[in-house]
Amino acid sequence: MSTRRSFLKFAGLFPVAGFSAPVPPATLKPRRLNPGDTIGLFCPAAPAYSREQVTIAVESLQALGFKTKMGPHFYDRYGYLAGRDADRAADLNAFFADPTVNGVIAMHGGWGCARLLPLLDYGLIRRNPKPLLGYSDITALLLGIHAKTGLITFHGPEGAATWNAYTVDWFRRVLMNAEAVTLQNPADKGDNLVQVQDRISTLTPGTARGRLLGGNLTVLSHLIGSPYLPDWQNSILFVEDVGEDVYRMDRMLTHLKLAGILDQLSGFVFGKCTRCDAGSGSYGSLTLEDVFADHIAPLRKPAFTGAMIGHIKDKFTVPVGIAAEMDAGRGTIRLLEGAVQ
Known part of the structure; x- marks a missing residue:
């Protein structure tokens, strides 16, 4: 028993292989958004219940000068979720892998983003840094992706948000003009x-x-x-x-x-x-x-x-x-x- 206690006391003085605190990844900035860029719209949590709301979101982003692209599983539904976890995660992974997509915006929140965290390809995301934007339940993705990759993510309007002058001004200044606001x-x-x-x-x-x-x-x-x-x-x-x-x-x-x-x-x-x-x-x-x-x-x-x-x-x-x-x-x-x- 005394030998075991001595070992534990000694071992506590040094980090044990495999148990040391992870080193945070280096901060990684995505490229700014420009008119003509394509925004990927996806539903990581609750389903897209209203097609009119989706149309308004698309038209709002087009009014900002963007093109839009929806994930293949955008209109899926699995109970209170926008489809199965694997499919929702696949849409997000695919947007980061797609060279024609310049930024990614969640349509809305709800519940379900945390279920995607073990299914994301963080190496892929770090190799293809892009702005990811949303709030509410999207917090799980914003924090999880930043923690795993160092990528700067953005707590801000979702597709279903009110794209009024105030909100759009901060969006432009931060994500398009790269201002230190x-x-x-x-x-x-x-x-x-x-x-x-x-x-x-x-x-x-x-x-x-x-x-x-x-x-x-x-x-x-x-x-x-x-x-x-x-x-x-x-x-x-x-x-x-x-x-x-x-x-x-x-x-x-x-x-x-x-x-x-x-x-x-x-x-x-x-x-x-x-x-x-x-x-x-x-x-x-x-x-x-x-x-x-x-x-x-x-x-x-x-x-x-x-x-x-x-x-x-x-x-x-x-x-x-x-x-x-x-x-x-x-x-x-x-x-x-x-x-x-």
Whole structure:
């Protein structure tokens, strides 16, 4: 017994072959999108229920100057999924392999992207870097692909999003113009004495630098413990959500805390939590402000809420994995370099 204890104590001093922490892949930027490029549209999660919605998405991308191509299994359906896992993954792999496709956009989210992660060809994706865009459940693909390949992915509009002037402007600046933008909320007061909509709330003032990582909080928290999350050390975490009770938001942030993720961050940004109010009948409920006070304020790291990130019409395009600087007092996220080549 003493020999075994001595061996374990000695072995703990050195990394064991096959058990050392994986080295994160080098950051890889995709090529910028240009008018005339072809966008691959695919359904990685929920089915495409509305053909009119698909037509609007196609016409919106054409109005931006793009051509579109749909995956062979685009209209498949398997219960609440857009076809079998292997077929949905095959569509995404094929788009990265196809030299005529310049970027890939998810039609919409739902549930199902995490089921594809073991089926993707990460070597193929790294050899053929292209912009991948979406939000909500697409968070699983954005984080998983970045973790496995180093490819910068993009939390932004899906095909079914509202392609309005605000959303299109950030899409163009980030993905087409390769600008090192400063993401900042609109400051329109309307006919009010002060700004009411899209306000920023500073939790902890200050500035911080790090890689931008994040997405939908529910999806992200369900990937903890898998090999499809990136290294969080000195990163800026941005999260958003929709339709979650406050206690669930509390539970998920507690999960991030217990997993050691919150302690590794250099900064924290919360976007929008759409339809996440305590609601009627929630006697004794905490508010989101209470939850942030419990979990984020004690970190004593720059943090703010209210960024234009989430299930909203007017949204940023946020690169996942790019170096950035946040200013919690001003409520800004400044990219330190362009996210595409």
